[in-house]
Amino acid sequence: MTTMLERVRCNLCGADDDAPFMEIDGSHIVRCRKCGLIYVNPRYPQASLQEIYTESYYDHDGINNGREFYGYDDYLQDEENIRITFARRLKTIERFAETGRLLDVGCATGFFLDLARQQGWNALGTEVSQFGAAYAREKLNLDVRIGTLRSLDLNDASFDVVTMWDVIEHVVDPMSELREIHRLLRSGGVLSIITPDAGSFVARLLGRRWEEYRRVREHVYFFSRATLTHMLQECGFDVLLTESADKVFYLGPAVKRLKYYAWDGRLTRAATRLVYWLGLDKVRVNINPLTKITVYARKTS
Numbered sequence: 001m002t003t004m005l006e007r008v009r010c011n012l013c014g015a016d017d018d019a020p021f022m023e024i025d026g027s028h029i030v031r032c033r034k035c036g037l038i039y040v041n042p043r044y045p046q047a048s049l050q051e052i053y054t055e056s057y058y059d060h061d062g063i064n065n066g067r068e069f070y071g072y073d074d075y076l077q078d079e080e081n082i083r084i085t086f087a088r089r090l091k092t093i094e095r096f097a098e099t100g101r102l103l104d105v106g107c108a109t110g111f112f113l114d115l116a117r118q119q120g121w122n123a124l125g126t127e128v129s130q131f132g133a134a135y136a137r138e139k140l141n142l143d144v145r146i147g148t149l150r151s152l153d154l155n156d157a158s159f160d161v162v163t164m165w166d167v168i169e170h171v172v173d174p175m176s177e178l179r180e181i182h183r184l185l186r187s188g189g190v191l192s193i194i195t196p197d198a199g200s201f202v203a204r205l206l207g208r209r210w211e212e213y214r215r216v217r218e219h220v221y222f223f224s225r226a227t228l229t230h231m232l233q234e235c236g237f238d239v240l241l242t243e244s245a246d247k248v249f250y251l252g253p254a255v256k257r258l259k260y261y262a263w264d265g266r267l268t269r270a271a272t273r274l275v276y277w278l279g280l281d282k283v284r285v286n287i288n289p290l291t292k293i294t295v296y297a298r299k300t301s
């Protein structure tokens with residue numbers, strides 16, 4: 001199937017004035033000359049971008065070659081570590097918000113919703129992936145709606161907290177998405193976003209080798225702290241806290257992941273063998289490569 005690529009304006013400032021930033025496997029990433037937002041242009045239309053979010057998205061071995069670079073190695077097997085990471089994030093949210101009604105946009109298999117529910121939150125999720133939503137509903141008995149946020153017609157001011165983790169970089173119109181979240185939050189409600197940090201040292205150092213740029217099949221926007229803050233302000237939010245997102249991994253898979261960056265594959269394979277041979281593969285490590293932004297923001301008006 002051939003899909004026509006479409007040209008888009010800058011989602012943040014509306015300008016049609018971008019400069020080439022980098023090319024990856026035939027996809028063009030550009031940078032707005034006016035506001036600095038980095039995005040894929042031209043790009044596939046929304047329906048085509050969404051085709052990848054099937055079961056294999058969460059258990060995908062081919063994320064190291066060209067256009068197939070997307071998804072997770074084995075999301076479900078990593079459940080325990082994901083839950084530890086999410087529990088820490090929930091603690092931070094609870095510094096800014098009283099327990100109440102929570103919406104997780106792009107909730108995947110629902111691990112965070114499940115955790116929030118255990119902590120007393122009334123939690124609802126949205127997910128475009130049929131696989132993710134079905135898992136959350138059937139295995140965890142969660143309330144998850146299938147579709148994009150704007151297709152669901154949720155009520156005004158009906159949530160105290162909205163979380164959107166590792167999602168905004170996939171969304172075709174992030175400004176509208178943030179405005180929709182603004183509508184759904186009550187006044188003073190809190191939004192938490194996590195997204196790759198294109199302004200980070202690692203992103204600048206690695207350039208087109210950076211894993212997040214190589215995911216051009218799924219990522220269509222690349223934010224820095226500055227452009228994300230700017231967009232949040234445009235949409236009626238005040239930033240409360242910005243930090244780098246950490247994540248808990250098992251040492252084995254963490255070392256294996258180095259293959260995406262390795263200048264010499266033999267070195268990575270040797271290191272991986274060593275870690276497994278020493279029996280350290282299931283040792284839990286907390287890694288913060290400073291390559292993801294976490295923002296907590298409050299609806300101001």
Ligand SMILES: [Zn+2]
Pocket residue numbers: 010011012013014015032033034035036037
């Ligand atoms: Zn712009």
